[in-house]
Amino acid sequence: MIPVSLGFAARHLLGLPAAAMLVLAAAPSAAQDSQRREPVLSAPGGGPVPPPPDPNEVRASGLWIGRAGFSTGPGGGLDKELIRNNPPLTPTPAPGLGAPSNDAHDLSGSWYGDQFLPAFEIMTDMYGAKVPFNEAGRKVMDRRLVAMDQGKPLMSPSILCRPSGPDALLVRITTRFYQSKDRIDIFSTAGHDLWSIALNPALLPPAGQKSYMGRSIGHWEGDTLVVVNNDFKTRRWLSFRGTPISPAGTLTYHISKIRDGDQWVLQVITTVDDVTYYTRRWKFARSLSWRPDLALVDEFDCETQVGSSSGAQDTGAVPEPED
Amino acid sequence: MRDGRVNRPRVGRARLLGALTAALLGGTTLAAHAQVAAPVDFSGTWKIAKPRTSILPDDDAIPFTASGRNQYKTYRSKRAKNDLEFDQTASRCSAPGVPRVMLTPMRFRIFQDPQVMTIAFEWNHVRRVIGMPGHPPQISLFGAAEDAKLVGTKMGTSRAQWRGNTLVVETKELSDTTLLDDFVPHGFELKLTERLSLIAPDTLEDRITIEDPETFTRPWETAVTYTRQPDAIFREDVCLDRVFGKPTLPTK
Numbered sequence: 411m412i413p414v415s416l417g418f419a420a421r422h423l424l425g426l427p428a429a430a431m432l433v434l435a436a437a438p439s440a441a442q443d444s445q446r447r448e449p450v451l452s453a454p455g456g457g458p459v460p461p462p463p464d465p466n467e468v469r470a471s472g473l474w475i476g477r478a479g480f481s482t483g484p485g486g487g488l489d490k491e492l493i494r495n496n497p498p499l500t501p502t503p504a505p506g507l508g509a510p511s512n513d514a515h516d517l518s519g520s521w522y523g524d525q526f527l528p529a530f531e532i533m534t535d536m537y538g539a540k541v542p543f544n545e546a547g548r549k550v551m552d553r554r555l556v557a558m559d560q561g562k563p564l565m566s567p568s569i570l571c572r573p574s575g576p577d578a579l580l581v582r583i584t585t586r587f588y589q590s591k592d593r594i595d596i597f598s599t600a601g602h603d604l605w606s607i608a609l610n611p612a613l614l615p616p617a618g619q620k621s622y623m624g625r626s627i628g629h630w631e632g633d634t635l636v637v638v639n640n641d642f643k644t645r646r647w648l649s650f651r652g653t654p655i656s657p658a659g660t661l662t663y664h665i666s667k668i669r670d671g672d673q674w675v676l677q678v679i680t681t682v683d684d685v686t687y688y689t690r691r692w693k694f695a696r697s698l699s700w701r702p703d704l705a706l707v708d709e710f711d712c713e714t715q716v717g718s719s720s721g722a723q724d725t726g727a728v729p730e731p732e733d
Numbered sequence: 734m735r736d737g738r739v740n741r742p743r744v745g746r747a748r749l750l751g752a753l754t755a756a757l758l759g760g761t762t763l764a765a766h767a768q769v770a771a772p773v774d775f776s777g778t779w780k781i782a783k784p785r786t787s788i789l790p791d792d793d794a795i796p797f798t799a800s801g802r803n804q805y806k807t808y809r810s811k812r813a814k815n816d817l818e819f820d821q822t823a824s825r826c827s828a829p830g831v832p833r834v835m836l837t838p839m840r841f842r843i844f845q846d847p848q849v850m851t852i853a854f855e856w857n858h859v860r861r862v863i864g865m866p867g868h869p870p871q872i873s874l875f876g877a878a879e880d881a882k883l884v885g886t887k888m889g890t891s892r893a894q895w896r897g898n899t900l901v902v903e904t905k906e907l908s909d910t911t912l913l914d915d916f917v918p919h920g921f922e923l924k925l926t927e928r929l930s931l932i933a934p935d936t937l938e939d940r941i942t943i944e945d946p947e948t949f950t951r952p953w954e955t956a957v958t959y960t961r962q963p964d965a966i967f968r969e970d971v972c973l974d975r976v977f978g979k980p981t982l983p984t985k
Contacts, residue, residue, distance in 0.1 A: 472842060496964060500874065507869040518846065570980045571973055573827075573858070584874065586862075588844040590776075592965065597851055602858040613966045621969040644982040657984060673849040685985075704871050705849050705917040706862050708877040711885040713973065714910075727979040 428531075472553035473559075476535070478653065479651065480532035480555050487559040488531075488651070499622065500582075500701075502673075507702040511675050514633035514667055518589040520705040521676050521698035522582070528696070529581035531555075531651040536695040547654060549686030555726060556651030564730040566647045567646070571712035573622035573645045576605045577637060580678055580696045584704040594635070595630060601710045607637050620657065637663040645730070648682070648694075659684030674700035737981025753854035764882035773898050774949045775929060779937055779959040784838040788914040788943075795917060804918040805893075807874050812916065821910055826972035828859045828887035831925060832941050832955075833903055839970070840962055850893065850900075857972040863891040863902055881906045885921055902927040913943065920947035 425691065441511065446474045473480045481488045510519045523529070535541055544553060557564045568574040578600045579585055585598040592610035606613045607628040613623060618644035628637040640660040650656055655661065662681040676698040716725065789795055793921040797805060808819050821827035829837070839855035845865035853860045864871075873879060881890055889907035893900050904925040913919055923945040932938045944952040974980070 489894065501872075503872075504870070513923060514831070520849075536967050544980065552865040556928065565981060567980075567982060571981070572971060572980060573735045575970065586849060588846070588851065595842075597853070597860060597862075602971075604853060604858045604860070608966055615965060616968065622971065623969060644984055676966075700849075703872045704874060705868050706864050706871055707851075708874060709828070709862075709888055711828045711887045714887070715826050716825060716973075 411644075415707075422597065425574045429605075450558055456464060470549065470556070473552055473555055479533055480552075480559075482556060482559045487561050488555065495676065503701055505506050510667065510700055515592065515630060515635075516589060517587045517635065517676065520585060520701050520703075520707075521585050521587065522701040522704055523580055523585070524582070524675070524697045524699055525580075526582045528649075528694070530649060532649045532653045532694050537693075539652065539692075542689045542692050544685075544687060544689045547684075550687060550733070551652055551656045554647075554654070554730070558651055564652070565725070565727040566652070566730075567622055567644060568647065569718055569725050569727045571601070571605050572644075574600065575603070575623060575642070575648075576637075576661075577628070577646075577648045577680070578603050579605055580680075581650075581700065584701070584707050585698065586705065586707050597707055599708050599710050601712045609634075624661075635663075635665040637665065646715040654684035654687050655682060655684050658686055741760050771845065771847060771870075771932060773900065774845060775843045775850070775900070775931070775937060776965055778840055778842045778962040780840045780962050781836065782936070782958045785836060786915050788832065788917055789838070791966055792917070794953075796953055798948055801918060801945075801946075804948075805916055806875045808912075812827055820912060820915070822912070823894075823915075825844075825974055826857060828911075829856075830843045830887050830907055830913075831861065831891075831913055832939075832943075833955075833981065834859065834888070835859065835939055835941075836914060840967065841966075842967070853967075855967040857968055857970055858967070861888045861891065863893050865893050866895065884908060887911055887960055889925070896899055896928075898930060900929040902929065908933060918948060919971055921943050922947055932958070937961070 411547070453546065457555055469480060472482050474482075476543045479488060486695070496673045506604045532541060543699060555562055560565065564576070566574070568578060576596075577599040579596055581601045585596055588595045592608070592613055594607040595607065596605040596607070598605075600730075603623065605623060607626045609628050610727045611627050617625070618641070622643055625641040626637050629633050630636070642655070642657045644657060644661070646657075646688050647653065660683045662683065664677075664679040667675055669675075670728070678696045678698070680696070681691060681693050682688060767877075776969055788822040792805070793806075811817070811819055822829045822833070828834070834854060837856040841854040841856075844851045844853065846865070848865050850863040850865055851860055852863070853909060867975045871878075874980055880917075885906040885908040887908050887910075889904040891902050891904040892901045897900070904927070905923070905941075906923070907919070907923050907925070909919060909921045909923075909948075911919070923943070926942040926944075928938075928940040930938055939953065939955060939959070942952055942954050943949065
């Protein structure tokens with residue numbers, strides 16, 4: 411458990427708002443795990459990294475816990491990848507650019523994901539406990555990690571310029587939320603990953619048609635938007651390094667707009683429910699900050715960057731086994 | 734990071750403007766920017782009234798420069814040989830650019846607020862982002878604004894102003910790798926001025942003025958009309974799947 415008294419330091423560590431920390435503190439804990447933790451290390455070019463909960467954990471293919479998550483050795487490919495991709499911190503917005511609506515049920519406006527390291531690899535659940543992989547899930551995850559570490563990444567929807575699921579919108583990129591009575595639509599720099607949430611399910615295409623983004627239906631529980639996302643057509647990646655969810659799984663997002671001191675944030679708690687890869691239901695948390703100075707979402711034309719006109723096969727990535 | 738350079742947000746001028754604005758407003762938090770009233774709400778789902786693939790009914794009416802016409806003829810010739818490399822939209826599903834994207838036969842949805850208009854197209858779920866009069870000063874994240882000034886983007890940089898009930902959208906910084914339609918080329922100096930108006934409650938008109946001294950001898954104009962459609966969340970359309978087939982991704 412992370413004590414609330416850690417306050418700012420702990421929040422900075424995890425990149426979470428204060429309200430999320432309250433959830434963490436109140437939750438069932440992994441106290442013994444946290445007592446065995448190594449000292450916090452500094453990630454290359456970025457903030458401190460929370461150590462994983464069990465340094466002695468045995469992983470497949472020689473994986474061990476490196477500075478920035480699992481790797482095949484000190485300074486392995488994953489560490490290099492982190493250095494290469496670590497963006498500078500984005501300064502806080504200038505004052506006077508406006509605030510979001512005071513209506514807790516109105517999420518519209520511009521938001522920017524706070525998390526960077528946790529977007530690469532989800533090393534623990536939101537309570538600091540191990541991600542509850544079952545044997546099949548651990549196999550898929552480790553295979554993806556080893557492939558990336560060795561510079562031969564496996565094909566993912568993102569690498570192939572296909573929609574990657576809502577999770578790709580909730581990391582450190584710009585988003586714009588539009589909201590009306592019947593729907594919420596979220597645009598981001600991540601190209602085609604338009605996340606349309608039906609508050610009125612009648613707006614959706616007929617059920618049973620699987621898609622990359624899945625089918626998203628939302629409703630309000632108090633001041634929290636609850637979105638159930640399922641019907642994926644492929645095995646998805648919940649992190650850049652490959653935390654998997656199978657097409658049979660369901661993701662449930664609890665999204666709340668909260669005021670954290672002088673900052674507005676969206677707190678997003680994702681529940682992963684997937685018996686194919688996990689022994690139990692588990693959760694991870696992310697947050698997005700209010701950023702009116704990033705309202706004009708930048709273009710990312712993924713297809714231009716695919717190798718040649720022969721298309722998706724020229725990415726250099728390796729097909730992932732079906733299992 | 735791109736090309737070995739560390740990219741840093743360009744914030745100086747934008748932040749200075751923001752701070753100045755705040756000081757002038759005496760700490761008012763919102764948003765003189767957001768208070769600009771929109772005389773017309775274009776929000777909703779639309780579809781082109783008469784599907785077409787060319788920017789004008791008759792290409793001979795386009796006032797090409799000599800070099801513009803040569804390029805146009807070259808593209809026609811290439812397409813006749815099924816060589817589509819000049820057309821990144823047809824060959825690899827790249828974003829079509831403007832105004833070509835406004836000719837897509839599928840639906841699009843306009844999301845409008847005082848700061849940003851986003852046009853979401855059913856076709857491959859591409860979108861345009863238009864800065865409305867109320868948008869606040871923006872920072873350039875990872876040098877995106879500077880890159881756009883150098884080489885443009887597929888959908889360009891669009892800013893809008895109201896003229897009565899007409900929204901006038903000016904678009905520049907369009908990549909010269911896009912086309913105006915299936916064949917008509919343009920250069921980096923292309924400037925588009927679109928006048929969006931409701932000519933009937935359920936009919937949207939986009940009158941487009943096209944200026945590009947490298948490719949055309951004079952400004953010229955075309956118009957496209959759209960009819961309102963029932964609201965719906967679009968089915969996922971993935972162009973690469975249509976063109977190249979489904980990718981090798983696990984389905985369990």
